[in-house]
Amino acid sequence: MSRTPSTELQIRPLSAGLGAEIDGVDLAGEVDDATFARIQQAWRDHLVLLFRGQHLTHEQHIRFSARFGELDDHAAIPNFRLPDHPEILPVTNQEISGRKQPVGRQWHSDLSTTLRPARASLLRCEVIPPVGGDTMFTNMYMAWDTLSDTMKGIIEPLHAVHDMGAARHNRQRDPAELAAARKRNPPIAHPMVRVHPETGRKALYVSEMTTTGIVGLTEDEARPLLEFLYRHCVQPEFTYRHRWEVGDLIAWDNRCTMHLALSDYDIEVPRKLYRTTLLGEPSGRLVEEPA
């Protein structure tokens, strides 16, 4: 097993909005504490980290991911996780046990329909179409910082409802299956602005994929505000668009970013990535649904 001295690490920003490529570390090997501390600092500074040429086994992917915290076992989506490695979620357009997987084709932050929304996700690329299959990321600190003080004042006390039934891909699902999934993951009200526990910075927290409304506002009141925020959050200057290569591993911080899987490729051509998900700090509360 190789050891990577921390002095070899190079950090190169990927766009003005967010993202950095980290060079000079072999994630299959033993990453020493000093190197990991620099990776964590780069992660806090850049929100999304890209490591190229990392051809990891599932065990190596899990071992590196666990350095960031407590791993989710994907019990919320039991049909899609790997039977031998519940910490690994295949992210693919191919069928898994006879079903097509719901994919993140709307802007979102992972596990927002749970009481421990994801801290990090680490996505590793094994198969990518010859063209397309890109993923976009956006910086939710910037989304917050660039609102007017008046708008910040309006949003700060509000909670938004996150409901997996809202996702476009879930609307095409078998109703009984969706009802069961929604029972496992009932709607959650989360604060619309979160203070990042490590940086102390405020980040906007809404998701085009899962947010259905705002607690205390009528649908007519909430809808235009949410539509404005969805547009505001994804201005090109806040974003990075990643063109995948086999062997890429991207670690992103869900507490201050959103991401989007682009359908800019021939859906019949295989695309296969694997994700680990880190559980985040407790957040939000269950929304009482009318019986």
Ligand SMILES: O=C(O)CCC(=O)C(=O)O
């Ligand atoms: O397929 C992708 O590009 C990203 C899918 C996604 O939302 C995720 O892995 O969390």
Ligand SMILES: [Fe+2]
């Ligand atoms: Fe996602």
